Amino acid sequence: MGSLGMLENSTKICAPLMSQSIDQMVSDMYQAKAEGADMVEIRLDCIKNFQPHQDLRILLKNKPLPVLIVYRPKWEGGHYEGDEHMQLEALNLAKELGADYIELELKVASDLMEEHKLNQHGSSKLIVSCYLESATPSKEDLGYLVARMQSTGADIIKLVTNASNITEVARIFHLLSHCQMPLIAYSIGDRGLISQILAPKFGGFLVYGSIEGNLVPGLPTLDSLRYAYGVEYINPDTKVFGLVSKPVSHSKGPILHNPTFRHVGYNGLYVPMLVDDLKEFFRVYSSPDFAGFSVGIPYKEAVIGFCDEVHPLAQSIGAVNTIIRRPSNGKLIGYNTDCEASITAIEDALKVSGCTTGEAFLPSPLTGKLFVLVGAGGAGRALAFGAKIRGARVVIFDIDFDRAKSLAHAVSGEARRYEDLTNFRPEKGAILANATPVGMHPNTDRIPVAEVTLQDYKLVFDSVYTPRKTRLLKEAEAAGAIPVSGVEMFLRQAIGQFVLFTGREAPKEFMRDIVLAKF
Template identity: 60%
Template sequence: MACKGNLLVCTPLECETVEEVLSSMEKARAEGADLVELRMDTMSFPHISEVEKLLKQRTMPVIVSFRLKSSKTSSKGNCNNTCLQVLRLAIELDAEFVEMEHEVATDVNMTKYMDRRSNSKIIVSSYVHNGDLSEEKLSCLIACMQSTGADIVKLVIDVVYITDLAPVFHMLTHCQVPLIASAVGDRGLISQLLAPKFGGFLVHGSLGSKLVPGMPTLVSLQQVYKIEHLNADTKVFGVVSNPVGHSKGPLLHNPAFRHTGYNGIYVPLLVDDIKEFFSVYSSSDFAGFSVGIPHKEAAVGCCDEVHPLAKSIGAVNTIVRRPDGKLVGYNTDCEASITAIEDALRERGVAKGEASHNSPIAGKMFVLVGAGGAGRALAFGAKSRGAQVVIFNRHYERAKALAVAVSGEALPYECLSSFCPQNGMILANSSAVGMEPNSDQSPISKEALRAYELVFDAVYTPRNTKLLKEAEEAGAIVVSGVEMFIRQALGQFKLFTDGLGTHPSLN
């Protein structure tokens, strides 16, 4: 099924003056917007003549909207009158789109508004609470909104979990009237990014660097996701994580898809319950996933098949949906992290005139901070290279269980900074300590870092963490999490696009 018509990209403007709105229009145009939404309820215009002036001087297509609940008008009666006055004027001045709330559209004689217009399209919008997100309730609501005479229907959706959006995507695909779906909050971000695939009429993006939960920026829509290329056949990939805002996966995978000619999009997926996520998004449209914090261990149980390496580690960071619908789990973290560390040690060895075919990790004490999914990959990788693994974790029992699995040793987290049985050790941080927004933190004291030959940090936002800065000052080789991220992502991309159409089996 092809997308319905040409997708429009819109940015909402909330400004105080006509001059500010006109200036913002030019910025919106430069960032790729096709039209802007004028939120008249947020503007403090002293007189209706200011609205008329704005509409006559507009430099690009507009949606004129007025939301009663957020209006700055003092009384309800005045608010209703102002709303109707503004919307009527917008129609008379041929605003490209005029948006009415459903309750307004049902209270007024819509025929009067329809008769006044020559070019304006009427959007009827409704706020949908989480409890009303079943396909049956949405179908009834859309039918009621369409019966008002609406040209376009808009749903503003209250999303508690990312799985709440599944019936919305179904409505986008099957709705007989042009439909806009705009979910509120970070878990609703894919309502915008995937709207072109499922047939949405319009996508919202924020202007400049303004961060709006659930809304991508205009720049990212144009440069990262390039949504104009999406269609019904586009395969969806994404990073399943919580938090997910720090992920750089979209910056790597989306350009790679375009470079190879693969019809795919890679999106952030803020997931609370990974098992429920996979049970809801079970169609072949959702073809592959990176798995991040804190789901890597739980992901093992979500897969129909698990690669032997991932099974032995007990953590999956990559899931591919095969053509038969089965989910297959892999781990690309292990080799990515260990080879990044090995290459850095070999580079130092070559500089010193040393060369060896053995792993430079062999026989070294490998001190690991964190026993989650990434930590398990590092521990098993270090063990496979012949290192002596020592594990520190805030929950000692988790560290102990991992230590048993790799024939290593677990010690209390509080002892990390005082642990110094020898010099020339390797330190690997797989915990989230030091990740934005807590970039002022480090899992170990600066003084303790003198005992380490190399320090690796799986955290890559920021790239140069406090741990790495202090390790470099202490004279250690430092390896950024960016190295691991790029290597594991390359492994994932090969799994996602194997044969540019088929996925590998475990046989």
């Protein structure tokens, strides 16, 4: 990898292991090591018929990596139902047998403190933890809680919250960057994912990643931490680029952008951001650390209201899919890379298949063609404007007829009622473009038009990119049309974003290879 100027961080990657047998725990430790973990967390409370003396000896004698021992009681979300005394005995034994870290819940640690019973001898480090079922507390309350945890004599403190909104995760980042002692802090849930991935940027002590085949709900896998996010290369200077969308987990953006950043030695990180409230989001994530954004469904139109400047093409389309924070003044500038991406994907496919014969004098193989568009949302608007700019005649269908009419008006096209789509037969040689999510994973058996109408089209484009070949594209190919996958548009819009994000030329072939191998 191009490591130009990048510093590795000191955040450890830890695999939580929750198997029920000792043999399995031992083999999980080796698997975690092979998958790139720096340490493992062994959950004693998950082991069936746990025999402290015998089992801890086997586990700690066979450890290939530093071990954190956790014996989590039921009241803190674990499975241990015994008393504090037995819990403490097992943890002390683990210390004696060479555990590198042991974890105690705040309540237990506080009780022990009061009774002057917290045994701080030995070489294991003590992690005092607190799991909040609720949302992340205010900055002040977090401060008090951390002070209380510190006062137990912990070497490391660990705080876990349940994020109900991505904006509260910013309080975790604040805490991580201001805490004077080693801190593990993160939020669980889809909205909290960035707190885990970005822990190395803000100085977190460790980040959790689950081993393959043993997924822990709410945690990324070791493989995604290493490959998709490259967490070992993140440092305080890393520029963060977020995909602002809802839903967001379907996106393949991280597995394309992050390896590309690393390939060219650019210190950037691309993360999914599940956003509920755009206004709050841009108010809270306003620091230069958050250097730019991709914008996905359903925000491509609404986000214009939060940009300080909008590129003329994006302005006329009325949709933004890329935002850059201008380093000189922090202003947000909106762009649209979908338009060129989708139209050039269609044009190139027409050129490759020789559909331009006799039309070489035309500015584009789309000039003069009938362009039938289904869906007038953000992606549809980009396609409609692109087709119009190339001189195509645009016909638009949308479930919301007013939306279709307003887009048709903007591109001097024609709006048709959605009900008429089933029987709509275009002139021969027309282009069909689907800009609705119909057919997207997991509803892959769905198709936005009637199959019988497909034979009249020369080319069918689908903006859906999961799966690569949608049912619409399969049927179109069978009917003799040229299929163009949304993957091609996805790749090209990402190439456009790379240039805007980094100010550098994009390694196009490298990016295309990732798409071919991983999509």
